[in-house]
Amino acid sequence: MTATSSEPRTPLSLLVLGHGTDLRSERGVECPGDLPAPSDPSLVERARAAKAALGEKVFVLGHHYQRDEVIEFADVTGDSFKLAKEAAARPEAPWIVFCGVHFMAESADILTSDDQTVILPDLAAGCSMADMAAINQVEDAWDDLVEAGVAEDTIPVTYMNSSAAIKAFTGRHGGTICTSSNAKTALAWALEQRGDGRIERGTGKVLFLPDQHLGRNTYVRELGGSLDDCVVFDPHRPMGGLTVQQLQDARMILWRGHCSVHGRFTVDAVETARREIPGVKVIVHPECRYEVVELADEVGSTEKIIKTIAAAPAGTKWVVGTELNLVKRLAQQFPDQQVSFLEKNVCYCSTMNRIDLPHLVWALESLVDDRVVNPIKVDDQVAHYARVALDQMLALPGETHKD
Ligand code: SF4
Numbered sequence: 001m002t003a004t005s006s007e008p009r010t011p012l013s014l015l016v017l018g019h020g021t022d023l024r025s026e027r028g029v030e031c032p033g034d035l036p037a038p039s040d041p042s043l044v045e046r047a048r049a050a051k052a053a054l055g056e057k058v059f060v061l062g063h064h065y066q067r068d069e070v071i072e073f074a075d076v077t078g079d080s081f082k083l084a085k086e087a088a089a090r091p092e093a094p095w096i097v098f099c100g101v102h103f104m105a106e107s108a109d110i111l112t113s114d115d116q117t118v119i120l121p122d123l124a125a126g127c128s129m130a131d132m133a134a135i136n137q138v139e140d141a142w143d144d145l146v147e148a149g150v151a152e153d154t155i156p157v158t159y160m161n162s163s164a165a166i167k168a169f170t171g172r173h174g175g176t177i178c179t180s181s182n183a184k185t186a187l188a189w190a191l192e193q194r195g196d197g198r199i200e201r202g203t204g205k206v207l208f209l210p211d212q213h214l215g216r217n218t219y220v221r222e223l224g225g226s227l228d229d230c231v232v233f234d235p236h237r238p239m240g241g242l243t244v245q246q247l248q249d250a251r252m253i254l255w256r257g258h259c260s261v262h263g264r265f266t267v268d269a270v271e272t273a274r275r276e277i278p279g280v281k282v283i284v285h286p287e288c289r290y291e292v293v294e295l296a297d298e299v300g301s302t303e304k305i306i307k308t309i310a311a312a313p314a315g316t317k318w319v320v321g322t323e324l325n326l327v328k329r330l331a332q333q334f335p336d337q338q339v340s341f342l343e344k345n346v347c348y349c350s351t352m353n354r355i356d357l358p359h360l361v362w363a364l365e366s367l368v369d370d371r372v373v374n375p376i377k378v379d380d381q382v383a384h385y386a387r388v389a390l391d392q393m394l395a396l397p398g399e400t401h402k403d
Helices: 043-057 080-088 102-111 135-147 164-172 183-194 212-222 244-249 267-276 290-295 302-311 324-333 357-368 380-394
Strands: 058-063 076-078 095-099 117-119 154-159 176-178 205-209 230-233 252-255 281-284 317-321 338-341
Touching (some): 043 058, 043 357, 076 080, 080 095, 080 102, 095 102, 095 357, 102 117, 102 164, 102 380, 135 205, 135 244, 135 252, 154 164, 154 183, 164 176, 164 380, 176 183, 176 380, 183 205, 183 212, 212 230, 212 290, 267 281, 267 290, 267 317, 281 302, 317 324, 324 338
Parallel strands (some): 058 076, 058 095, 095 117, 154 205, 205 252, 230 252, 281 317, 317 338
């Protein structure tokens, strides 16, 4: 949405997703060319035909949170890191169509060869969590840590759900990337790099980006750390809203970021489910808030949630706290169990859902015409340091990226 000359100008221009253009940003951009209408009944047929015409030249990746109509055309489904690795393992496919969000396509570009092009069918498919840590904010925060005299004791640990620029920052400062599956190993490693590794009396600190909940849940629940060791750094306040003493005393400096889907599950929803479904098991993603995770029976990444439900006996009753598209699919795949969504007030991930059949068809048909639309290319230097941090993750003790 562009302000007219009679409207007061604000320093931050807000765009309705998918409308107008903003040359400084990938948000809110239009798709050039003819996007098929969402109601076009021939879309499924067109997607099939385009994919068949492209054959081995295209490899379509589908994140677990994508809608069914898109997942149907995915050559492989998975979480973000699994998908990036799958793309890298298909060097014969020059075109990787990533049905997920922007940071995932960036990671795929970093991990694939220069001969491969990663395509995001809709550039408005971002991630609100990743957007909560902008590189200038993180650089400023690091300056604050230097000023407080704690930077040399601190190592950044950055969740996959972050921009390539934040991953590169992590690589430049000797840190590591983590996933929701290996956050415990990554944190334990990081605490050992700068201190004696002991949670109780060590001196090493971690700056955990950008999801405060995954950082807190992992440190306290999996490593036995104390909530008192955790502080939340608010990038919108001077010195993160913290005192020098607080920064010096903290072991975990948690960035004030969260997932706008998982952050909405509540204690009340867990208690209601337990009251209304006798014998129910609650399984949630570690991006959920600490108090919600504390009440759950099982906690795990999307891959772990899928495996846990797949392995459960018939008749098991679940309420699941993760993205709705995945929960709906699990309910369909395991009809002999009862799979319900945890929270009635939580909706789909709106940015994940930007990828729909019209955008997928548009991207595929453009490739049939030898036109590459929406390529995602990470700057070489950024890619280099982001790769350093990703390689550090792969080098973590015992790490082979278990789900
Ligand atoms: S579910 Fe949350 S973390 Fe995942 S893409 Fe959506 S906003 Fe980002």
